[in-house]
Amino acid sequence: MSTASLSSAPVSQARRYTPLTLARWMFAVAALVTLIVAVGGITRLTESGLSITDWRPVTGTLPPLSEAQWQAEFEAYQQIGEYMHEAGPRGMTLDDYKFIYFWEWVHRLLGRVIGLALLVPLVFFWAKGAIPQGYKPRFVALFALVCLQGAFGWFMVRSGLNEEMTDVSHFWLSIHLLTALFTLGGLVWTARDLLVLHRNPGARPARLTGLTLAVLAIVFVQLLLGAWVAGLNAGLASDSWPLMSGQFLPQFNWDAGFFYTLTHEPFLLHWLHRWWAWVAVIALIVLARAVKRAGDRRASVYIHSAFGTMVLLGIATVMSGVALWLAVAHQVVGALLVAAFAWGAHRLGTSEAAPVSEPARP
Known part of the structure; x- marks a missing residue:
């Protein structure tokens, strides 16, 4: 040879x-x-x-x-x-x-x-x-x-x-x-x-764009709050929606100090998680629209579908008293939302990256 x-x-x-x-x-x-x-x-x-x-x-x-x-x-x-x-x-x-x-x-x-x-x-x-x-x-x-x-x-x-x-x-x-x-x-x-x-x-x-980083920060806060809600069983703090204890903004006990209450009080974390979700929704809509303008309508649809389903499952989880299958579905769709977000964010980074020229063909 x-x-x-x-x-x-x-x-x-x-x-x-x-x-x-x-x-x-x-x-x-x-x-x-x-x-x-x-x-x-x-x-x-x-x-x-x-x-x-x-x-x-x-x-x-x-x-x-x-x-x-x-x-x-x-x-x-x-x-x-x-x-x-x-x-x-x-x-x-x-x-x-x-x-x-x-x-x-x-x-x-x-x-x-x-x-x-x-x-x-x-x-x-x-x-x-x-x-x-x-x-x-x-x-x-x-x-x-x-x-x-x-x-x-x-x-x-x-x-x-x-x-x-x-x-x-x-x-x-x-x-x-x-x-x-x-x-x-x-x-x-x-x-x-x-x-x-x-x-x-x-x-x-692809590279991370400014829009991607801004939306990522907002979504990160929501995911962090969700993890704390799960860890403290804070989903059980209320089984009503949109009000908690008959109020939009209930009274919270801050006697333990601001930082401790913010990171340990189940009632407060539950309230933050359910309403910061709408900040995340607005940010994701902005991202999805940018992805669509960049030429990837399918990724935009997946982002919309993921956060829409996640919100509905979150509300249903609360109103069911944290039924196991609903809570698990809520978490799984959260993972799918992360995947859809990565797809859309990648498309934005790809559209703005300048590709090098292709190698000459023989």
Whole structure:
């Protein structure tokens, strides 16, 4: 075999895995992240998050396989405040414990699957020379975010593993959830960059525009408030809409101090979350209209559909007294809104980026 044919072998292998292949990989991982957000919502609403009291990244993949192992896990759970002050007095049985253990175990298992779904193809594509120039650091960063997400999840669980606490810290819960949503946005953004690169090998990555950053800040506040509402069970503060306790602006107790009340008072956080939503809606409408003017009507429609559905589900969740399926749907649509936002924001960044000239054809 000639030297020329040997040197062309890696090139021909790389061409088998185009940017379109990598984009599909990113979208598949994004779908898994959306799924874990849904399971995380179920885990939170069924109070399953503290059911596994240790963190074993490798050996913890398998659930208890014998009655003795189940008893040992249950006894460990009985040592924490959630069992002592809530689950125990309600008369929790071993079968009840197995139910909440299942959801936390599935949640952790999905986290491991997502890590592998990023790492294994990354190693493969890297070895094949199929990763476009400049994308290796981004893929490594996405994998690091997934690992960080797992670590944050454990810090969240650990915050509730004592005799005083009956729940996890809502601060750690918000960090855990927002990291997942940030990762989801990064996956979608990278997938869109790869799709553009597939169509135009000389295209530059999209950039964040001023409008995108402004809307992102507003949406971030709403997502943060939503995470705190979930962590403090503040959705139960009112089951009426639009009024709370018969008033648009109820009285709040500020005796604990401004900062503490702003970050810990369930009634106030519930009120802020339901009304800051309309600020986010206005910002998203502005963004969606800009995306439509940039030539992507479909992304604009998806943004409108996502925030419209999310608002309706939020109202229904409140009025249902936080029905599990409605609350989970509300959270999942929140993840879909992040994906739609990333798509639209990417389109704005692409339309304003000046692509380099395409390479000359032979």
